[in-house]
Amino acid sequence: MNASAERTRHTPPAAPRRSWIGLLVTLGPVLLVAMDGSVLFLAMPSINEAIAPTTDQSLWILDIYGFVVGSLLITFGNVGDRFGRLRLLLVGASVFGAGSLAGAFAPSPEILIACRALMALGGATLLPSALAVISELFENPVQRARAIGIFAATFAAGFVIGPIVGGLLLSSFWWGSVFLINLPVVVVFLCTAPVLLREVRGTRPGKIDLASVVLSAGGLLLAIYGIKHVATYGIDLTHALIMVAGGGLLTAFVMRQTRIPNPLLQTVLFRERVFSVAILTGLLSLFVWSAAAYLSMTYLQSVLGYSVLASALYAVPGAVVLTLSSVFTPRLVERTGPRTALILCHLSMAGGVLLLLLTGAESGVAAYIASTVVASLGFGISFSLVADTAVGAVPESRAGAAGAIAETSNEIGNALGIALLGSLLTVVFRLTFPGDSTGIAEFIDEHGTGDPLFAEAQAAFLTGYHAVAVVAAATCLGLAVLAIRWIPRAGQDDTTPPATRADPQPARQNG
Template structure:
C-alpha cells in the first residue's frame, strides 16, 4: 500500500520528460518557462521534504500520506487542463506540495515494518525498485496516451492511483507517530525554500538571457540564505537538517551520491528525450520504447542491490555505482544528427546499473544511520538529496546546454524546441540548430561523466575498506552524536 504513492510520483516524473515537446507545441512556453515546468516540482519537494519528514515523525504518517495524496491528485487534475504555462507551473507546484508528504512518510513506514537491518535493506531495495519501475511504466503509458490524446492526459493517469490509495489506506495502514514533540522551525523552512528558489532562478535567468545585475543579485541572495539556513541548523535545539549526521564519511558520500546521481540522471533523461524527438525525429511512442531497456536494468539493479551489498560490501557497491554512471554518460558522446539510438540505449543500460544502486543504497544508509524515531527525518534527507539533485540537474545542466546552444547557433533562438516552433524542421538552418543542440548535449554528457568519476574517487578515498556488507553502509562506524535530537 505504501508503494502506491512512490509509483505515482515516479511515473509523473518520467511522463513529463516525454511530454515536454508536446507541451511546448500545445501551450508554447518560453525556454525559461519550459525549464520551470520541469523544475518547480523538484524545487518545492526538495525544499519541503525535510519539513514534512519531521511533521510525520511528530503528528502521524498515515494522516500525512492521506493529505498529501489528496493534494497531489488535485494538482494533477489542474495540470491536465492548464491553458497557459503559468497555470501549469502553479499546478506542478501544488503536485509538489503533495509529493513532499508522500516519499518520506512512505519510507518511514517501510523502515518501521522491517526492524532487521538485512530485511530493511531488501524492503528499501523494493521501495527503490518501485520508484524505478515508475520510470518504466510512465513512458509506456504516457507514449500511448500522447499518441492518441492531448498532452494533459499524462497527468490524468495519477488520478486512479490516488483514488485507490485514499480508499484503501485508512483500512490497511495503521497510524504511527514518532517521538519528536515540538514545533516545526518555520524560519528554517523559509530560509531553505526561498534560498534555493532564488539561487536557481538567478542561474536560469543568466543562462537564458545572459549574465546581468539581476541574475547575479539573485544567486548571491539565494546562496546567502542557504548558508544562513545551514548555520541555523547547528544552533537550534530541533533542526530540520541534522548536520551532525554528515560527520560520518559513509553517510556523507551516500547522500552526495543521492544528490549527484539524480543531478546527472534527470538532465540526461530530459535532454535525451529532446534529442530523440527533436533531433532524430522519433515519435513520442518510439522515444518511450527506446527508454524501456535502461529503465528495466535500473529496476533490476535496485532490487538486487541489497544482495550485491551483502556480497561485496557498501564501499565496492558505491564505487561500482559511480563508475558505471560515468561510463554510461561517456557513451552519449558518440551520438550525432543521424544515428545515436544504439549509443543512447547502451548509455541507459550501463548507467542504469549505477542509478539503481544509488536509488536503493542511499535510502538504506540514511534510515539505518539513525534511531527509529528519526526514520522519517532521515528518510527525508535521502529523498531531499534525490529531489534537489533532480531539480538542479535539469536547471543547471539544462541551462548549460542553453548557454552552449546560444554560443554556437547564429540566430536568436535559445533552444531547439523554440527554433522548431518558429522555423520548422524543413528550414535551411535546422541542421545548424541540430548541431548546436548536440554541442550542448555533448558538453553536458562530458561534465556529467566527470562528476561521476569524481564521486567514485571520493568513495575510494573516504569509505573504509571494512565497511559493513549487511545492507547497512554505516555498520562499521559508531553512530554520530546527534546532539540536536
C-alpha cells in the first residue's frame, strides 16, 4: 500500500450532516452567553427609569454576569469532565432560561442583580461544555478545527451584536424583552440537544478544589464591591477593609494554585512570555471594549439625547469592521506573523479610543463612529487571535488549560472594564459636578434634562468619559510595548530563560 493510500485509510471520515446540525444547535446558547455580557449597554437608561437603581447598583446589574461567568468557567469545565458535558449543558441552559425569565420581570434592582447572577451561573456551564461537545461531533481534524473556529467567531460576535440587538428590541418593546429573547433559543436547544449530541466525559477528570473557587470568586466580588462603593460615595473604613479583604483573598488564591495538584489556574503557564502577552491581550482588550461600548451608549443617549434605536444603528459600522477583522485575521497572521498582528491590534485599539476625546456636549457622533471603526480593527484581531496564540505558546499537554484561561480572561476583562473604568468615570463626575448626583443617568432621573444644572452634568460626564479614554489608550499602548519586547520576531527563539519555561518540552509555534 502506498503512502497516499495509507494516509487515506487512517484519516477519520467526514462528519455527517447531523454533526453540523448539532453544531448549529449548540451555537445558539454560546451566542446568548456572549450577548448577555453586553446586551444591557443600551437598556440601562430604560432600566434606570423603570426600577431606579443607584449608580453602583447599575454597575452591578452590568458586572455581576461577567464576574460569575469568569469565576466559574474553569470550575465547571472540571465538573463537566466528572459528570458529563451534555448533562451539564442541559442543566446550565435550564438555569440560564429560568434566570432570563425572572430577570425580564424583576421589580427591583436587587432582584435583577440576583437574576443576572443566576443567568451567569447557567452561562458558566455552557461555554466549556459546548466546546467539548462540539469537538466530539467531528472526528476529522480539519473539520474539527473549522467547527472550533466557528465557535470562537460566534462567541466574539455575541459581544458585538449584543448592544445592537438590545437597541432594536428596545425600540419596540420594554426593557425586559432583552431577556425574553433568550427563551426561544433555550427551548429549541433543550428539545434538540438530547437527540443530536452525545455525552462527553473527561478520561481523567481532576478533583475540584472548592477552596480555590471560593477564594477567586469571593476575592473578585469583595474587591470590586469596595472599589465601586468608594468611587460612588467616597472612602470609609468599612469599605477600605472590604477592598483589602478582597485583595487578600485573591493573593491567597494565587498562592494556593502553586501548591495544590489540580489548580484551577495553572500559574506555571505564565512563565511563558508569549502566553502571558496573549492572556493580557484577551483580558485588557475586553476591559477596554466593554467600558468604551457601555459608556459610549450612555453618552449617545444621556448627553446627546439620541434614541435607543439611533444609538444602536450608530454602533453598526464598528460591528461590521470588527466582524470582518475577526474573519480576516488568520490571513493577516499568515502574512505577518502573530507578533505584528498583536502589535497592530494594540495600536489600533489605542488610536480608536483616543478619538473619543473629540466628542462634545453638542456633537460627537462622527468622532464616536470613527472611534469604533478604528478600534474595532484591533478588537477583531484580539478576539480571533488570543486563544490560538495562548494555546500555541504552551506544550500540547497544557493546551486545554491554556484555552480555558483564555476564555476566562475575556469574561473577567469584560466585567472589569465596566467596573473599574465605570468607577473612574463616577469618581471624576463626583469631583467635577456641583450637585449631589453620582452619575448623569441619576441626574436625569431626578431632575430631567430641563434643569439648569444639566449642562454641568453633561460637562462632568464628558470629563470622566475623556479620562476613561486616556486610561484605556494608555493600557493599549502598554500592551503594544509588551508585545514588542516579549514576543520574538519570526525566525527568532523566545528569549525566556530555559529554567523558567512552563514545561520541559518545547512549546509549539503558532502558525
